[in-house]
Amino acid sequence: MTNETLVLSIRWLHIVSGFAAFFIAPIPLLTAKGGKTHRRWGKIYFWTMAVVALTAIILAVYRPVYFLALIAVFSYYFAFRGYRVLSRKRPAEGQGPKAIDWVAALIALSGSLALIALGIVRPSPTWIALGPVAVVFGVLGTLLAAGDIWQFLHPPADKNFWWYTHMGGMIGSYIAAVSAFSVVNFHFLPTAVRWLWPTAIGVPGIFIWINRYRKRFSSPTLAAGVGGIK
Numbered sequence: 001m002t003n004e005t006l007v008l009s010i011r012w013l014h015i016v017s018g019f020a021a022f023f024i025a026p027i028p029l030l031t032a033k034g035g036k037t038h039r040r041w042g043k044i045y046f047w048t049m050a051v052v053a054l055t056a057i058i059l060a061v062y063r064p065v066y067f068l069a070l071i072a073v074f075s076y077y078f079a080f081r082g083y084r085v086l087s088r089k090r091p092a093e094g095q096g097p098k099a100i101d102w103v104a105a106l107i108a109l110s111g112s113l114a115l116i117a118l119g120i121v122r123p124s125p126t127w128i129a130l131g132p133v134a135v136v137f138g139v140l141g142t143l144l145a146a147g148d149i150w151q152f153l154h155p156p157a158d159k160n161f162w163w164y165t166h167m168g169g170m171i172g173s174y175i176a177a178v179s180a181f182s183v184v185n186f187h188f189l190p191t192a193v194r195w196l197w198p199t200a201i202g203v204p205g206i207f208i209w210i211n212r213y214r215k216r217f218s219s220p221t222l223a224a225g226v227g228g229i230k
Contacts, residue, residue, distance in 0.1 A: 057073070
């Protein structure tokens with residue numbers, strides 16, 4: 001198999017996985033949280049996004065287009081943190097961060113800082129065209145990864161913290177999937193808009209959704225039951 005054939009195969013794997021993730025994500029988002037359907041399709045979505053990220057990094061390094069490699073790291077970290085927090089529901093009982101959580105957070109932090117720096121310096125035509133996009137995503141990624149590291153060091157007092165992190169991470173990863181779909185298909189939009197409109201809509205949506213659940217969990221009955229949701 002030649003290099004070009006291998007690259008083409010990886011590209012098709014990336015495309016198929018990306019489309020699959022785009023259409024799978026609504027299933028766990030819209031089904032009962034903690035139910036079999038939610039957990040089954042949530043895992044499928046997570047691992048599909050892992051394939052998307054890995055193939056994107058391989059293709060970006062091969063070309064090379066390092067902007068896309070850093071974006072892949074930034075995007076996948078949302079799904080990673082949303083999935084991994086399920087193993088850290090009770091930090092007071094020893095369910096703290098593992099080495100893989102630290103490594104992922106530090107990689108995400110480093111990649112996000114690189115996005116900011118390169119988005120400001122703009123060392124090539126790609127960075128000149130996408131500098132604002134890089135800075136926006138870099139700032140978001142830095143806040144996210146730094147916040148997770150702070151959380152590793154200072155376990156939250158709110159016992160439902162994992163729920164909010166899980167929701168924010170998984171919905172954030174789907175925003176990344178929608179962004180990729182927009183970039184590929186919505187050529188009638190200006191470049192920066194194609195990249196950023198899902199974030200402009202989705203991030204406030206995450207905060208609204210999480211705030212909604214915070215209010216629901218303030219009920220003693222719901223607060224007592226949420227710990228059993230997986």
